[in-house]
Amino acid sequence: MYSSPTNETPDDRTGRAIIRDEALRLFAEQGADAVTIRQIAAAAAVSPGLVVHHFGSKDALRSAVDRHVLDTFDRVLAELTDAAAEAATSTTASADGSVSADRDPAGTGSMAEAMLAHLPPASPIPAYLRRLLLDGSDAGTELFGRLYEMARATLAAMVAAGAASPGRDPATRAAFLMANDLAVLLLRDRLAGVLGFDPLSKEGMSRWATEVVAIYGGGLRERAATSEENRP
Amino acid sequence: MYSSPTNETPDDRTGRAIIRDEALRLFAEQGADAVTIRQIAAAAAVSPGLVVHHFGSKDALRSAVDRHVLDTFDRVLAELTDAAAEAATSTTASADGSVSADRDPAGTGSMAEAMLAHLPPASPIPAYLRRLLLDGSDAGTELFGRLYEMARATLAAMVAAGAASPGRDPATRAAFLMANDLAVLLLRDRLAGVLGFDPLSKEGMSRWATEVVAIYGGGLRERAATSEENRP
DNA sequence: CATCGAGCTGAACAAATGAATAGTATCCCG
DNA sequence: CGGGATACTATTCATTTGTTCAGCTCGATG
Structure with a gap:
């Protein structure tokens, strides 16, 4: 009723x-x-x-908000995959859980940064997703499981494309990459406090991605490319 | 009174x-x-x-617990630096904020994993530190700032030792490494749910560190070393 | 037009919670 | 020993919070 x-x-x-x-x-x-x-x-x-x-009741309201946020997440995710599927034609599944691993526009598989771009700048969705991931709710478990499957699919696609190695333990490797990606969302305010810029702003994502790409690309020891000199 | x-x-x-x-x-x-x-x-x-x-009052109790946890953090940190200083003699500062960057036993600068080993297995301290980092309390700000300074010092020491490059933006690079390290603590339960093992257990830290060392060492593309074959 | 129902309000209630108070026991120190 | 402080309990209070209820407004519908 x-x-x-x-x-x-x-x-x-x-x-x-x-x-x-x-x-x-x-x-x-x-x-x-x-x-x-x-x-x-x-x-x-x-x-x-x-x-x-x-x-x-208040708890039912909370559940309704959970569902609404997850629906929005699915919708934005569909936009992302559709936008990424423009370049390469592939089997894009609908947003019922199974996802096609064909995105990775930045080269590092940053889901959080990609989603931020498809949301209004003052959207409360990211902060709500953060809380979903941090408390022990069922909605958070479902969200985290979906993100993990996306990370595994992304890593598998990168391996298939020769862009990454599966490592000794692909599951743990995918979890590591996903955790690193989510860490920026979880610690956003704290990082902004010590760095002096919001790591999820447009400028901040660029500076952050520079280091991520460098480390993921060649490890911690590889010298930074200043302007030219791409070959060590 | x-x-x-x-x-x-x-x-x-x-x-x-x-x-x-x-x-x-x-x-x-x-x-x-x-x-x-x-x-x-x-x-x-x-x-x-x-x-x-x-x-x-309850809030004063909360503050007292905050102080107690931060004191314990400092004490464990001092044990860590003292234990690490046994091998190499260096200027080990007291736990008043300034730290000597001479640890990094695992090779990746994992503070969280190192601290876990110096606490009882069922200690509530890690979970409390996690909440300190996630809520906006002043104690959390202080803790995060201290961790950030440690990460910067650790990266600087690794650079000085030739174990790492400072990257284009050393501050962001140190923040990235720290955030990745903390992500395991923040997402511990969720990761355990999808991976099937606790990433902060003894076995879990080993599996996790394997991937971390591999990626930090040579990047995502470097093939995993199975048993021998250390040179690509 | 009358009536039904949905959107909506304002008051009221029961439970829970942080905190204050009065009083008792127990220990310590001169 | 004795007196004062400290540890501690039981009770009570004021406030907050989720929830309920009776009733109002108003548009649609038969």
Whole structure:
């Protein structure tokens, strides 16, 4: 009775969507446990009763936000794979879990950086995804599992293309690459504090990627290429 | 009036220490905000009033646990540097902030893994440090800044020893290495879920370090050394 | 037009929580 | 020994929080 039983996206356009978006923003900023229904209601300019009227309970609202964020994640991911599939024709699966390993535009398989570019600059989605990955929720487990499968597929594709070695333990290698990628998202604010720039801003991603590409390309000892001199 | 004004460690041995340790354990498991004073009191087998009697308030207890964890961090760090200084005689500074960059036993500068070995297996300290790094507390800022300075010093030492290149941007390079190192701690449970082993267990650290050393050593493309064949 | 239902409000309630208070026991030091 | 401080308990209070409920508005529909 609370929501349309088929799908929530079609009827999402009125007060219900406003409440969900404000909850998403506040949850991303402070964490769901630290946000009260009254704060959400105030941010959405409605009464506290309306929030529970639409979603049943705070926990149900949290679940609704989880689903909405995961849906957005899937949609942005589909945009990414579609955009990457323009160059090379390959079997692009739909966003039901199986993904085609044909992206890697920057050369390092940075999922986080690629997603950031396809979201509004002030989107609360990245911060919410960060919290999903860090708390022990089921939605976070599903998200992390999907990211891990993407990382494994990406590494396998790079191996097939001769761009990488599978290493002694491909699963651990893919997990290492994925963890490094996610670390920038998880420690974004802290890194910005010590570095003086946001590593997920446009300029920051460039500076970060420079080091990532250098180390992934030739290891820690390889001298940095200043302007020319590409061959050691 | 609540605690001895000089230092808290000397008089810490009775009920006060029990309460602090139980609070540390519960805070590490669930996060400080999710733990109630009554839960801490029950875990310490005392009355709720005694908790606030010893620490004044829940927030003061949180600060006391923060200080205790940071002190433990400094102590373990000193053990590490002392143990590393046995081989090479160098100027080992005291744990007042400045550190000597002469460790790096594994060859990759893994601070997290080195610290884990110097703590009891079931210590709540790693999980608490993880939460310190992830929330926006001042203690977390101080801890992160210290880790960053250690990473910079370690990279500088490796450069001086010819074991690494400073890269185009040494600050970002050091931050990247540190973030990768911390990612294992931050995503420990999630990685264990998909990999099937704890990456911070003894066996897990070995498998993880194998890939880290391989990639940091020669980049992603370098073939894995199976048993012999060290030269490409 | 009447009525049904959905969106919505404001007040109220029960449970939980941090904190304060009064009082008791226990230990330490002169 | 004795007195004062300290460790500690049991009770109580004020506030916050999620949730419920009765009722209002208003557009659609038969």
